[in-house]
Amino acid sequence: MKTIKTAMSSPNAPPLSKMATGIPGFDDISLGGIIPNRATLVLGGPGSGKTVFSLQTLVNAARERNEPGIFVAFEETARQIIDNTTCFNWGLPALAKKKIFFLEAQLSPDVVQAGEFDLSGMLGMLKAKKEAMGARWIVFDGIDVLLTLLQNPVAEMREIYRIRDWLAQNRMNAIITAKIEDGNRTINYGFMQFMMDCVIRLSRRLEHGVSLHRLQITKYRGSDFVAGEYPVNFGISGMEVGAPEPAEIKHAASTERISIGFERLDTMLGGGLFRGSSTLITGVPGTSKTTLVSKFAEAACRRGERTLFVSFDEGAEPIMRNLASVGIQFRPHVKSGLLRMYSARTESTGAEDHLEKLKMLIREHRPRYLVIDPFSAIAKAGGLAAARAVANRLIYMAKDKGITVMLTAISEGDDPQSEATELQISMVADTWIHLSYIVRSGERNRALTIIKSRGTWHSNQVRELVLSEAGPMLADVYTAGGEVLMGTLRWEKETEVKATKKQRRADVDLKQRELQFAEADIRVRIKALELDLQRQRAELELYSSDDEARTLSSSERENELRRMRSADLTGRAVLTPTNGKPKGANGSGHGVNGKKSRKEARDAS
Numbered sequence: 001m002k003t004i005k006t007a008m009s010s011p012n013a014p015p016l017s018k019m020a021t022g023i024p025g026f027d028d029i030s031l032g033g034i035i036p037n038r039a040t041l042v043l044g045g046p047g048s049g050k051t052v053f054s055l056q057t058l059v060n061a062a063r064e065r066n067e068p069g070i071f072v073a074f075e076e077t078a079r080q081i082i083d084n085t086t087c088f089n090w091g092l093p094a095l096a097k098k099k100i101f102f103l104e105a106q107l108s109p110d111v112v113q114a115g116e117f118d119l120s121g122m123l124g125m126l127k128a129k130k131e132a133m134g135a136r137w138i139v140f141d142g143i144d145v146l147l148t149l150l151q152n153p154v155a156e157m158r159e160i161y162r163i164r165d166w167l168a169q170n171r172m173n174a175i176i177t178a179k180i181e182d183g184n185r186t187i188n189y190g191f192m193q194f195m196m197d198c199v200i201r202l203s204r205r206l207e208h209g210v211s212l213h214r215l216q217i218t219k220y221r222g223s224d225f226v227a228g229e230y231p232v233n234f235g236i237s238g239m240e241v242g243a244p245e246p247a248e249i250k251h252a253a254s255t256e257r258i259s260i261g262f263e264r265l266d267t268m269l270g271g272g273l274f275r276g277s278s279t280l281i282t283g284v285p286g287t288s289k290t291t292l293v294s295k296f297a298e299a300a301c302r303r304g305e306r307t308l309f310v311s312f313d314e315g316a317e318p319i320m321r322n323l324a325s326v327g328i329q330f331r332p333h334v335k336s337g338l339l340r341m342y343s344a345r346t347e348s349t350g351a352e353d354h355l356e357k358l359k360m361l362i363r364e365h366r367p368r369y370l371v372i373d374p375f376s377a378i379a380k381a382g383g384l385a386a387a388r389a390v391a392n393r394l395i396y397m398a399k400d401k402g403i404t405v406m407l408t409a410i411s412e413g414d415d416p417q418s419e420a421t422e423l424q425i426s427m428v429a430d431t432w433i434h435l436s437y438i439v440r441s442g443e444r445n446r447a448l449t450i451i452k453s454r455g456t457w458h459s460n461q462v463r464e465l466v467l468s469e470a471g472p473m474l475a476d477v478y479t480a481g482g483e484v485l486m487g488t489l490r491w492e493k494e495t496e497v498k499a500t501k502k503q504r505r506a507d508v509d510l511k512q513r514e515l516q517f518a519e520a521d522i523r524v525r526i527k528a529l530e531l532d533l534q535r536q537r538a539e540l541e542l543y544s545s546d547d548e549a550r551t552l553s554s555s556e557r558e559n560e561l562r563r564m565r566s567a568d569l570t571g572r573a574v575l576t577p578t579n580g581k582p583k584g585a586n587g588s589g590h591g592v593n594g595k596k597s598r599k600e601a602r603d604a605s
Contacts, residue, residue: 023056068134075142139174201215231352256275280409309341
């Protein structure tokens with residue numbers, strides 16, 4: 001809680017300090033809280049939260065700013081009030097002993113009507129108590145009970161003025177609560193709204209069978225405020241008001257990629273999701289939307305990052321049991337505190353109340369990832385228009401906090417290929433994944449396609465989503481004749497193609513063996529031809545050698561014959577150095593007169 005300065009309605013007026021109430025959302029629409037030392041009137045019907053609003057303001061002032069307060073109860077006892085707040089984490093019993101004083105001011109009708117009555121005595125006692133404990137705050141809870149007992153409009157107005165003057169003299173921050181009837185008519189004291197500086201109206205009504213709480217500031221003297229009616233939610237910390245989001249959008253844009261849970265889907269998304277982005281998964285019931293977002297949550301927990309898993313109309317225990325059948329284990333992460341699971345009935349409260357509950361869970365758990373399954377269920381709580389507004393506000397809030405969000409929504413319509421949803425979240429989601437059925441030949445198969453993914457390349461292929469004990473997986477893309485085949489049709493086609501390929505491989509093997517045999521035969525033939533060629537070459541060489549030999553032998557015989565005949569190439573007689581005589585004459589040793597016999601000549605030739 002803190003003191004906030006806010007500008008008054010006049011642009012030239014000095015800034016006006018305000019005291020924060022500590023009620024989430026209210027300090028935003030009131031632009032800081034309530035003005036110090038002035039009176040605030042809180043009006044509302046039974047069960048609208050008047051007492052909670054005033055008492056929560058006192059508790060926050062005492063705990064966070066050490067400012068004591070006084071609570072004057074005209075309707076309930078102090079014990080009843082303290083017991084009624086045990087559902088909140090305020091620690092009120094301890095504060096009641098030191099910081100908050102309860103004054104039980106219940107009056108009997110007989111006492112009030114017995115004579116002239118005024119609040120002077122009670123106010124005097126309150127002044128003494130205020131000075132003793134240094135109180136800065138005071139609450140008059142259920143002032144209408146006192147005014148009703150007076151049964152005199154003049155006396156009623158007199159006592160209200162008495163309280164106003166007392167507050168001005170003692171300079172205290174005051175909250176006065178009073179009931180209103182159906183139709184927003186006050187009970188006999190409408191003049192009070194004109195006397196007070198700030199008027200707050202709380203309401204509780206039924207819309208589409210759902211009880212809705214709302215808060216509206218109808219008057220704030222000397223200060224601006226955010227006009228409009230806003231949802232009110234009650235949680236462990238007390239009241240929370242659903243303040244509107246800022247008009248200007250200032251979302252950070254991270255370039256960090258995170259895994260969605262299995263590699264093939266990350267590949268289809270161009271590398272995964274951007275941190276801080278929002279993803280919508282649509283599909284008819286049974287298409288495995290819960291399995292897909294659960295795989296995402298499990299992957300986040302395995303990275304050691306805090307995750308909040310919100311389920312509507314289904315308990316956490318059945319969810320964890322069912323996910324275990326597809327290899328997704330949540331229990332270890334729940335035990336470690338990384339994963340928090342929250343389940344709610346959608347029809348138990350309105351869409352705005354669900355949003356306020358989600359805000360409270362986010363503040364408590366501080367997750368980096370938020371999964372809501374199915375978010376479309378809140379359309380049943382308080383009307384479709386409110387649900388659409390809540391969907392947009394939730395996504396914007398998550399982006400403001402840098403939380404990566406994954407939502408599921410049930411597609412409407414009988415057409416199994418329908419992608420539309422009633423909430424129209426697809427317009428604000430960054431990534432849209434659609435799951436569907438493909439029914440052919442008596443078989444139903446799940447298909448996944450990415451419709452859009454802002455800021456990144458993504459696949460445009462329809463992929464078969466297969467579930468097994470190991471978890472979800474995407475089958476390889478398989479087409480035949482320009483059509484994607486899945487399931488049994490794919491198996492039959494794959495079997496046929498495999499048989500055809502096997503036959504082709506056998507044919508190829510046969511052709512290869514025939515070729516090998518032909519090559520071997522040709523090589524043998526070539527070898528034989530080469531050997532024959534070598535033989536013929538050898539014969540040729542041998543013939544040439546014999547021819548040369550014969551030619552040489554013939555030449556030698558001719559020369560020898562010529563020598564024997566004592567002849568030469570020029571026709572002259574060959575002279576020998578023997579005695580200067582021709583060979584064969586005078587004792588050559590070759591017959592008479594130097595000549596061979598005919599028989600010797602024949603033998604020589």
